[in-house]
Amino acid sequence: MFLKNAWYVACTPDELTDKPLGRQICGERMVFYRTTAGQIAALENFCPHRGAPLSLGRIEGDRLVCGYHGLKMGCDGKTAEMTGQRISGFPAIRTFPVEERYGFIWVWPGDADKADTSLIHHLEWADNPDWAYGGGLYHIKCDYRLMIDNLMDLTHETYVHASSIGQKEIDEAPPKTHKEGDQVITSRFMENIPAPPFWQMALRGNGLADDVPVDRWQICRFTAPSHVMIEVGVAHAGHGGYDAPAAVKASSIVVDFITPETETSIWYFWGMARNFNPQDESLTASIREGQGKIFAEDLDMLEQQQQNLLTWPDRPLLRLNIDAGGVHSRKVIERLIADENAA
Template identity: 70%
Template sequence: MRTSEPSTFPRNAWYVAAMAAEVQDKPLGRQICNARMVFYRAQQGQIACVEDFCPHRGAPLSLGRVCEGKLVCGYHGLEMGCDGRVIAMPGQRVRGFPAIKSYAVEERYGFIWVWPGDREQADAALIPPLHWHANPEWAYGGGLFHIQADYRLMVDNLMDLTHETYVHAASIGQAEIDETPCKTEVHGETEVVTSRFMHDIPAPPFWQMALRSNGLADDVKVDRWQICRFTPPSHVLIEVGVAHAGKGGYAAEDAHKVYSVVVDFITPETEDSMWYFWGMARKFNPGDAAVTEQIRAGQHKIFSEDLEMLERQQRNLAEHPERQLLKLSIDAGGVQSRKLIAQWIDREQPVQRPAAAQA
């Protein structure tokens, strides 16, 4: 028998909390998995994270400032340490104040990662490796959206790319996506992979632009691939690209293709809102900043279309909680990803043992 309230997200996991550039001289307040946190840079620029709650009067510490590596409350000047303990307060004796919660936090790959759950279980080795980061053969550009929708709707969206034909018809959508079946595989409790390979098709506008930017012809048939990899708690990395038809498709040499990884880090804020960190790492023409910005702007437009769809979907679902949604073959990636999320949540729930029989 479960004793705790049901949750919609695992807490003992690493989530992207911010882009590293968001946390500089000032503290940053952000709500993650229903917990209000404040991120700031302590001594030597080391990232720190504590509850966004001053133990004096409950003011948000994110409205304060950072002074010599200490977080200073903007209400009465109380100073906090990165371990959640009170350090000092002008004219007051505060050493006996109760500590607030501090969180395991890491800065890696240009992101700030936080572990909302049991700090003792946090292992930095579990942060997913991003092999393209700081690799001169790759370039990256991305951004952040705040979306009023259940984070699992975004997982569904990214693990079923048939929606591209309709939502993104002017950029990456094409009928061949609908016409080509996809394959979904589950690898234990660590990964769901949905893949689709299309052969001898025209390149849609976005990929025509990518081909041109790499000095390749954009008016010939191509082979196209989409390989969506979900890993708990809510990360989706999608290998995408096109190669001139007949050159080997996904396995083609770099001279004949444009290859990228769409980066999607989806962080629940509450049960019906999320932080969506998006971007694209590309392995072609990495030194061209104009191409990076062109792709980033194109992605921004594409994901803005998703944002509108998901927020309206969320409103519909909230208004009709009694309705059961259909599950089709194209939904397999999202369905299996949700099963993994549920498994991760379930193993965090304490089990109430039956009371000993009374004499």
């Protein structure tokens, strides 16, 4: 159950080396590589000769050489050469629209004629010297919608992330959810509370006291097909919270690109963009390490949850007020998929 006519993050530029990269996205087996001119090519990961994965071959100039019998495939999906063979009748394989932007490689797994690069999710912090970014990639064996649920309801931080960003005050501050078009927004604001360990570190990184009460905020924004951006931060209490001057707060955007692999597995591109002390590379590394540990704590929970749901597929689940963000996000996905299928 995927929205195919949409842009997904396929990989990061550093993943494209001197070898082809195989990756399954929305059930489509793809192979990615960079041409001699620096352009990205995305093809069906299938050699038309014997069906071998082209990702097991090598890159030769602008071509992929199959690692099984040496067939050479052009970036246009057509066979370019095969030793001792006449290739004029070889069938072409599928190519996928692909775009390098904002430090990510994006792919469109649906109808190529409908691919519009203006629809790529805008990242206001990318390529901006006033911002710093650090992130990573996890492969998680769960339905992509479970990760959306997880990110649109941060109540779980109190329990899953108790040693880093969790605190009881999260439970005590009820979230509010609303929609702006197809975007779903869930927000939670906490006032005059202690900063949890991760945010103490962030305050110190911005040259601020970490042992005073703070105001804290979490604003989760879901955008189809499966992107969640979360504005998070703390400010010294009494200065306006979210609207406090930059001199008394540490705020960031948690970046979550959730790319379905199969019905029960995802590629999870996570990171944090910040606009305080962006030149401090050691701070970027510390935040990335901290975020990586936090997201790793989600991994086991989500995979075990997925196994339970597969074991008991017909058991009803409760819907509480804290689930509103995930519920509305799923409704948006379902409607867009229904519209796509109808078209």
